[in-house]
Amino acid sequence: MKLIFDIGQPGRRGVSLPRPDVPRKTAIPASLQRSTPAALPEASEQDVIRHYTRLSRKNIGIDTNFYPLGSCTMKYNPKFHERIATLPGYAELHPLLPQLRHGGVLTQGALAVIYEAQSILCELLGFAEFTMQPLAGAHGELTGVMLIAAWHKAHDNTQRKVMLIPDAAHGTNPASAAVAGFITQVVDTDNSGNVNLNDLQNKLGTDTAGFMLTCPNTLGLYDNQVRKICEMVHQAGGLVYCDGANFNAIMGRIRPGDLGFDVMHVNLHKTFATPHGGGGPGSGPVGVAEHLVPFLPVSRIRKRDDGTYALEYHFRKSIGYIAPFYGNFGVILKAYAYMLTLGRTGFRKVSENAVLNANYIRTRLAPYFEQKYDRPCMHECVFSAKKQAQNGVHALDIAKALIDRGFHPPTIYFPLIVSEALMIEPTETESKETLDAFCEAMIEIARLAETNPEALRSCPATTPVRRLDETLAARKPDVAASLSQ
Amino acid sequence: MPYLANTDSDRQIMFNVTGSQNFDEMWQQAQVDEPVPELHGLSAGVSEFEVTNILRKLAAKNAVHLINFLGAGYYDHIIPAAVSEITGRSEFYTAYTPYQPEASQGTLQAIYEYQSSICRLTDMPVANASLYDGGTALFEAMMLACRTTRRKRVIISGAVSPIFRKMLSCYSGNLDIELIEITPGSADDSNQNEFPLACDKNTACVIVQYPNFFGAIEDWSSCNEAIHAQGALTICSAYPIALALLKTPGKMGFDVVTGEGQSMGMPLSFGGPYLGFMAVTEKLMRKMPGRICGRTVDKEGREGFVLTLQTREQHIRRESAMSNVCTNENLCALSALLYLAGLGKQGLIDVAELCTAKAVFAREQLLNIEGVSAVGGNAFFNEFVISLPGDAAEITGKMIDKGFAPGFPLGRYYPERKEQLLVAITEKRTKEEIKALANALEAVL
Known part of the structure; x- marks a missing residue:
């Protein structure tokens, strides 16, 4: 997809501004004036809105998908707050x-x-x-x-x-x-x-x-x-x-x-x-x-x-x-x-339901994924993909496979003391149906790890891009669009 | 209870699966053996409608009717509707930090475009994804300089925002850093000549502001050369809107450019959320704090974006990380990007030209009042200092009663400047409002 800098034409304007109502004077001496204008986009307001609306559709958020990212408490954000x-x-x-x-x-x-x-x-x-x-x-x-x-x-x-x-x-x-x-x-x-x-x-x-x-x-x-x-x-x-x-x-x-x-x-x-x-x-x-x-x-x-x-x-x-x-x-x-x-009694209902949701996932997935510490959890449960890793399916592969199944992955490789960690935090705002659908996806992935591990290593396939070359990104950093573009 | 999805019967099934009868038993199994707190001090929850009414009433107790000439680093600029339209898309605002790049290309490309825009505005090659605010960004810049030079002596201009200076001295309290302040000149200048003299082989960096806190613009080019000769880094905190018209920090030879980004599309919102931006030279890229987004390719050769150079960061490097920052101000960086893209190349120049023309006009109007005199003002962008015949804080109080926030009285942070007022003009102020300000001031003097 194009960058915003590649959209529009020289001279194209965006937002309208008030007409000057005072003489056009300046107190900036010539020697302190900018020699060339900053090469910012030259696009119409519609160009800009369309570009970023399209970009937004390349994102997963709480409002689009279940987002059980451990330690991040991705609960629903009430809309009236924004107003x-x-x-x-x-x-x-x-x-x-x-x-x-x-x-x-x-x-x-x-x-x-x-x-x-x-x-x-x-x-x-x-x-x-x-x-x-x-x-x-x-x-x-x-x-x-x-x-x-x-x-x-x-x-x-x-x-x-x-x-x-x-x-x-x-x-x-x-x-x-x-x-x-x-x-x-x-x-x-x-x-x-x-x-x-x-x-x-x-x-x-x-x-x-x-x-x-x-x-x-x-x-x-x-x-x-x-x-x-x-x-x-x-x-x-x-x-x-x-x-x-x-x-x-x-x-x-x-x-x-x-x-x-x-x-x-x-x-x-x-x-x-x-x-x-x-x-x-x-x-x-x-x-x-x-x-x-x-x-x-x-x-x-x-x-x-x-x-x-x-x-x-x-x-x-x-x-x-x-x-x-x-x-x-x-x-x-x-x-x-x-x-x-929430008020006096609401706060506790939040934690009760958050803990219940996490333990529900923990219990349902326990037969399929190892737990280093096998005991009832609080608001999140940590599994290890050690068993799956023996077949060459790592926590990262499971994460990417979940994306293809419509879920944001859990936190992976943290905490550091659990190898191949998958840290799942459902939060209290999610329904049992969502938790069930997630568990079924995880169970399917656990089965595939045994029968067809290769199918998982190539995920995700449904996203705007596939697995990205992070080594290249760090070795030859391209962190700003060059001006010739 | 809102925001809970499960019904009692859902919960019953879930209890059966998890092997507990009820919540009490669930807590016991999770080894929570603490008594349930009473929370007597809290009131019962109310509906969204009622909460909205409570908060509307409180909002009405805040005076936003004042005609605003108050700046001092935080400015009342026009915010194009495109900004909130996009930041209000929940695909952006309900996402987390983009740890899973395939599911976050929207956020990541936006960060890349934001970094590129900051680079173009400041004329620097590298920028990060954001820091909390202008003050914390300046602290991070100072730490970057100390880390790079392995020196602990920092020279800072007294014409840097007093708020930022207080933050820097708070943070360096336990760090064995020597902060040396250069007293500004008696008018609005930073006292440039003093900087090379104060700089020695133990100096990590020199920190200045552009335009400075009094609104004055100064060319730091030759000063920076002298500072570099001592092996110290040069850091400036800049006002991004002014950079549309001013000689760039990059051209003046700064190593690190930071600033408060609020003016780029963020409402004043009583102090936050704001945006700290940071741009550095190529050489300093791998020492820079904060998230950085980079462009790369996927395994099929398609272009895409990832968080990169992560070995600088706390989740990998822990106590040896370049900074402790984790959550930054991503949505505010998106606001800044939308602001810069929405106004565009010429629009930003137009905003800045309106600001500067109105500021020149306002200064003329105010200096026409008997008893009001100039303090410097040879070169400024949209903010300037005037001297009043009396205590500026008191006069400000009288002006507030007349419906104006006339500026910032400098005596609070500069006791020797009790009669001085720092006045800021943005493109939102009209000729009529400026004339009304001058008339009201004349009346209260």
């Missing part, structure tokens, strides 16, 4: 307005949204306070570990430089810890899929800054040693970070703050039903226990006795500015709408 975010009262609001005198009173509605959303999160997760500023999950992790660093600094624990991280963790955990200046050390998983407590004990020491634990973990399992783990880390003088990427599994059923975690992020673009956007925008609010409140980033919102909201900036111990303003407001707004819709 609310376009209300001019929100969309046209300049973020610097509250910094102007008399400006604060003019943004009370927006401040209310942020404050009330963070209050709901505090109650739902059991933390003293939340900041809504982190702009994605990994940004939340970074904020969280920076809070841990600030806490140690305030307690003169300058030698505490090591962040312990389970071998099952997402890559963002060690990467975020490194960006915050920590050295990372890996803690093993035991034979049941929980944290290996002996290994943890051995690695805890006077250099321990903290431990980052995903709860439930990336194997889709609930580690019922969590309270014990928090005690052990605290005993050693460290703090415990909860990666809330999997919060959908326990929402309304367990409050992580009650378990002893000191700090945690949640992904609004997973658990709270805001769209992933093909890779963002996200939002990763961070909750903290009482002792970390003084270190939270600024600005913070306070609700005054008269019910109005104020932004505050002066906190001596604050880590400072992690984001330009108050977070990805448009995303927070959609998540707040979702929270109001």
Whole structure:
């Protein structure tokens, strides 16, 4: 398919603009003017719309297909959220307005949204306070570990430089810890899929800054040693970070703050039903226990006795500015709408149904695919394609075969501690019929892996392109269309 | 309960298959032995209709009636309808990061076209798929420079957005990075002469803004040469709309160009979601943070797109990755692409020319008021500083009461500039609105 740059003709115009109503003057000296115009498309509005409408049809999304991508919580994104975010009262609001005198009173509605959303999160997760500023999950992790660093600094624990991280963790955990200046050390998983407590004990020491634990973990399992783990880390003088990427599994059923975690992020673009956007925008609010409140980033919102909201900036111990303003407001707004819709009892229904759906898939597929940790799961189940791999059918082949059968594949090759991993997260919004159809496709693929493995290795065949040469892409990178085109 | 598909009888069949009687037993089997929390602090759920009403009422409490001359890095530009029409297609907005390229060619080709557009606008050879915002992009650029040069001394202009500077100092707090700030000149200039003097063999990079925070445009070419002579990298944070008319960062010899992309088709939306863009020289490509999309071929020789150079990223390299970024701002990058494609080559120039002509007009009108004087203003795009006869913050308060957001009072971040106001004009402002601003200002002074 053509690139947008190959569409249209020299001189063709797109969108119309207002006529100039002032003299055509400029304050740009000749020496600072651009010599040649940027080679942007020269297409009509219709050309542009048709090109991108066609491109959109080369995508699979939640609205087109079942999308059981493990760890990503691809649940339905309610449509009324999108409309609310376009209300001019929100969309046209300049973020610097509250910094102007008399400006604060003019943004009370927006401040209310942020404050009330963070209050709901505090109650739902059991933390003293939340900041809504982190702009994605990994940004939340970074904020969280920076809070841990600030806490140690305030307690003169300058030698505490090591962040312990389970071998099952997402890559963002060690990467975020490194960006915050920590050295990372890996803690093993035991034979049941929980944290290996002996290994943890051995690695805890006077250099321990903290431990980052995903709860439930990336194997889709609930580690019922969590309270014990928090005690052990605290005993050693460290703090415990909860990666809330999997919060959908326990929402309304367990409050992580009650378990002893000191700090945690949640992904609004997973658990709270805001769209992933093909890779963002996200939002990763961070909750903290009482002792970390003084270190939270600024600005913070306070609700005054008269019910109005104020932004505050002066906190001596604050880590400072992690984001330009108050977070990805448009995303927070959609998540707040979702929270109001679910209400007190709705949150738990989400996690109950998410866990039931995952266990249903787990039970139905257990005869066909190996499980390294064979026990009831939470919101996602992790299989291994080890058995199929003996016939030359790898996790990647299964993924591609699923695409041909009308399903987005699960996450593959993660967690790293499960070889040939297939990580399946159905979410609560999917019906039994969809789960059944998916299971039948998986069972058919498992049978083909035995009878006709070659048929799977050549998938997908129904997509706009077939398997792409990733080695070529990395060896001879072509990352921008050259101007001669 | 909305958004759940299964009925009680569906669930009963599923319980039978999974071997539990009910949810309580299901939790037990999953080894959850925690008490159920009461959640007394939460209210009962309500319907979409009611939620919409609640949020409409809150929206009405936000003042969007003000005539806006407030910029300071975040601008109120026209957004063509084509932008939301395409970003509102759920094939785009309900997809995840394109890990499965055969099922994501729409997103991937759009990223490739976005990267290409950023390259063409900045005059740089390589761009990534997006970062969170202009400030975090600048932090990533700084880290890229420290990584590449193995140096830890960073020189930053005091005429870089004070918000970005606060973010950089927050992030470098634990990183043993020495941040040195160059105080701007007394007018609106960045004090260019100081940069080569401050730069030495331990300097990782020099960071400037273009146009600078005060709106001034400066030629960094010879400054960059002197900085490169010390082995340091040059980084600029740029305003993308201005680049339609300005000498390009690529031509001026910058190694890394970042910026806040909000002005390219994203609503102000009270601070986000926005877009951090980043473009670099060929040499720095494999050290760049974030996703990169590349063009390749499938096994039948057809052209297609994949995420590439992934060994830089956290899911492969973990603690040694170039950045921790995972989810970025893909849909915002799509907005920027639609904006640039929708306006096109001449349309973007027209927008920028409208901005600059109206800004010249507005500055003349404002400087005609008795007591208002110029602060620099020799070379600017669409934003400039004026000095008022009194506290600019107070005067701004009076102007708000008259229905104008007249600009940004600089005293908040520059205490020595208490009387100065930073005024931004976009193509949305009419001659009448500009005259009304001047009249209102004259009246309150």
